[in-house]
Amino acid sequence: MDVALIATLAKVMPTLIVGDDDQALYAFRNASPEAIRDLARADDFERFDLPFCTRCTEVVVAATHTVIHRAQSAGLLEERLDKPYECYTPSKQEDSQRYPNIIHAHCSTHTSRAPYVSRYIEHAIRHIPVEDIQTSHAEKIPTVLIIGPNPFLSQVESHLREHFSNVVVSPRNLPELDSLYAYGVLANDPDSNLAWRILLQLLQPPGWEAAVSQGLLRGEGLRTLLDPGFLGEHLRIAQLLLRENDGAELSSEERDDLAAALGVVQDNLDERLHPTPPDAEEIDESEPIIMLTSLMGSKGLQAEHVFVIGVNEGHFPRNASAITNEEVCQLLVALTRTRKCCTIVSTGRFAADWVGESRFIEWLGPHLQTIQIDRTFFN
Numbered sequence: 001m002d003v004a005l006i007a008t009l010a011k012v013m014p015t016l017i018v019g020d021d022d023q024a025l026y027a028f029r030n031a032s033p034e035a036i037r038d039l040a041r042a043d044d045f046e047r048f049d050l051p052f053c054t055r056c057t058e059v060v061v062a063a064t065h066t067v068i069h070r071a072q073s074a075g076l077l078e079e080r081l082d083k084p085y086e087c088y089t090p091s092k093q094e095d096s097q098r099y100p101n102i103i104h105a106h107c108s109t110h111t112s113r114a115p116y117v118s119r120y121i122e123h124a125i126r127h128i129p130v131e132d133i134q135t136s137h138a139e140k141i142p143t144v145l146i147i148g149p150n151p152f153l154s155q156v157e158s159h160l161r162e163h164f165s166n167v168v169v170s171p172r173n174l175p176e177l178d179s180l181y182a183y184g185v186l187a188n189d190p191d192s193n194l195a196w197r198i199l200l201q202l203l204q205p206p207g208w209e210a211a212v213s214q215g216l217l218r219g220e221g222l223r224t225l226l227d228p229g230f231l232g233e234h235l236r237i238a239q240l241l242l243r244e245n246d247g248a249e250l251s252s253e254e255r256d257d258l259a260a261a262l263g264v265v266q267d268n269l270d271e272r273l274h275p276t277p278p279d280a281e282e283i284d285e286s287e288p289i290i291m292l293t294s295l296m297g298s299k300g301l302q303a304e305h306v307f308v309i310g311v312n313e314g315h316f317p318r319n320a321s322a323i324t325n326e327e328v329c330q331l332l333v334a335l336t337r338t339r340k341c342c343t344i345v346s347t348g349r350f351a352a353d354w355v356g357e358s359r360f361i362e363w364l365g366p367h368l369q370t371i372q373i374d375r376t377f378f379n
Contacts, residue, residue, distance in 0.1 A: 023332065104371070124305075149316055183261070306343070312355040316360065320359040
């Protein structure tokens with residue numbers, strides 16, 4: 001309907017349409033890049049390219065071209081509009097020389113006892129030049145933008161809030177998957193498919209995809225298909241949340257369990273349950289502005305320093321043998337949020353699971369400077 005409306009208006013008035021099929025992220029909302037592609041190829045429209053990028057450094061622009069080439073070699077982005085994309089060196093030459101590579105920080109592990117992803121990002125933020133922090137405040141943009149899938153994102157957020165004052169979550173990221181919302185629903189409706197589906201997506205216990213598929217195909221409730229131990233544990237957490245909301249005083253052990261389930265330490269539990277409204281927060285001009293957002297939510301944002309986290313097989317992309325056009329576009333969008341330094345963060349182990357290297361790391365290989373993050377690094 002949107003496309004038809006634009007086509008109708010264009011018949012009777014001068015029309016300018018701006019779009020980029022490399023940033024097509026909303027297929028799940030029935031949006032299609034074919035609309036802008038059809039218009040660009042139509043005889044009754046004249047096409048104007050905007051070839052110069054004044055945001056990104058030379059290495060990010062080069063990496064973008066590499067990702068597109070690798071994706072097309074794999075049979076993806078087949079109908080993509082070919083377009084010029086060049087770094088505008090008059091304004092980006094100094095930054096390009098200062099940051100000639102994309103950093104690949106490979107963490108040996110990320111667990112509650114050894115949260116190396118969170119600790120590395122904290123370490124990197126503390127080494128950001130003061131002038132970059134000042135620029136971000138002056139231009140009212142984030143100093144640091146952290147992009148990635150849950151549960152990586154929520155765990156990094158929890159850690160950074162313990163060490164920095166200007167930590168915000170992009171508003172467009174808030175309505176997405178939230179364990180607190182899921183437990184709140186379960187407290188009142190233990191059979192809620194939506195709540196169980198959110199927890200499955202966030203926690204990904206063994207066999208979760210089979211349970212979801214079976215529920216969809218047979219029309220069965222997820223609660224009847226899940227492991228009793230998994231059910232019992234998360235219904236217990238939901239009851240703890242219900243009791244807390246009703247004003248009951250939880251024991252220290254119960255508060256620990258509730259905090260762990262929500263991805264925070266006990267000291268930050270009250271803020272997680274009852275967050276301070278954004279308008280009430282004061283910005284410390286001396287500290288970096290740190291924003292966290294999902295891969296989808298990063299579109300339209302920019303920052304001096306960008307960290308793309310959770311770049312592991314099974315997380316981003318979900319399946320190396322079945323990478324989607326949408327995931328390629330998510331990678332392109334995430335990379336090109338960068339004004340100065342871009343860092344890709346992966347891990348060898350996440351919680352109790354060993355996770356494989358993302359195919360995207362291979363794609364970006366020629367542009368990466370890899371550093372190993374382990375106990376030795378922090379020592």
